[in-house]
Amino acid sequence: MTRGMLTLLKQSLKSVIPESYRKTLRRWGTQAVHFGWSRHCPVCNCRASSFRPHGDPPEPDAVCHVCLSKAPHRLAGLFFRNFADKLFQRNETCVHVAPEPELSRQLRRQCHVAGMNYRVGGFGTNYAEFFDLTNLSLPNQSVSLFYCCHVLNALIEDRKAISEIFRVLKPEGVAVIQVPAFCTEPTTVEALESEDERIQKFHDPAIYRCYTDADYRSRLQAAGFHVEVFDAASFPEDERIRMGLHGEVLHIGFRNAEHPVAAALRALRQ
Template identity: 30%
Template sequence: MLKRIYQQLFPEKRRINNRLLWNRLTSVFYLGKTYHCNCCNNSFRIFKSKGNTLTKRKNAECPYCGSLERTRNLLLYIENETCILTGKVRLLHFAPEWALVPVLKKAEKLEYITADLNPNLADYPMDITNIPFPDESFDYIICMHVLGHVPDEKKAVDELFRVLKSDGVALIATIIDRENPHTFETEDADTPEKRLSYYSEPDLLRLHGTDFDQRLMKSGFRVEVIDYPSQSGEKIKQKYSLGDGKRELIFKCTKD
């Protein structure tokens, strides 16, 4: 009841800003030196837990900026392995992570475009299966944990391939069931409760297996699977709390 009244009183953008402000005010109770968030440059004794009853993850969410394991991992990769923050490049970012947006917007040479179906969550309302840009428009694309929610995944990946420049890079991620060689999806998962049971998330339309790179290749991409937390070493992995590998694998997609 109270939640519904709150939603009626405040528009979505205001509610988002209120949540961010609340996080910043209450983050002082988490301060310490055990973990570090590279997105907001703050250190804490613990991070917040995240997930539902089936996928609860400890030390997952930064108390200040809300970054998750995959967000911190992606920023480490961007800083160390790309020219996104330093080069004169054009970046399209789908479903932008709130903790990452301020960092990217500070990059002086970067032309940065954020997109989401929900106009309150990005600069441009955009359907990933119908991207309103010409062929080969972007040097980089970031698409993290989006494709598992798109009904026509193949069409979405085709569009990403189309608007990426021939020498560009798309950084894609999704939840991976590393024990399953095949992506699992069933028409029976037609309610949030059933999707939670089948996929461990109430809003997923499929649970990707280790064949996810092959699904991307069908649209023409050359794909490199990068386990950056493992490459960074155990010390870095623990310091930034970079997760267990189910959500943090980066699929680096390029055009031939």
């Protein structure tokens, strides 16, 4: 078949297949092309021969071909799957701020199965709801499961945002508040003064800080959270490779230190 005939065939199919079906077909096609047994994405649940490289210089085994999740999303996806029975509860509310499409699909599905209310939003008009993390339009103690990924490091007032998340969380709630890989300097590196400073330190004008692990924990604890971690390092090496996990750590805040998920995370570390 010539290139011209292929283009014509694609255009004909496009005109008769609705967009929603085309997305599914594209997904199936991608799954088929990259199918294999050596990799498993815990977000979209696909099996693949590899993850694709990403970044400059390219990091190998970085992005899922099918759902485009990166390693931090896959660790979060794995957490939501492993503790699903304790996190997703009928008639409770899950809030996902600044949603990543692939994790949003997973959380929406898990909430639907459990009969839980899934609310999604962010700072801007592109979202279903407007959520300013420093001034959440949610009642006190109304949220059972809260998730945001890589947002706090892009806020000037991160402590205010952490306090807001604590305020809206129910006494038995769980807040998964993910930040990027940790700084290896003795203390958190911040650039609050100017865009130039942020570009110089982080190569990104939207990033205000890179936390150390200890400082990030202390900022969460100062708001009242009991903090546990879900650490990629707690998995055997072959499992980490299979899921394309590197050195990610997920910090999870609880109001109740005896929450069953907190207890399970402590047990995992032992």
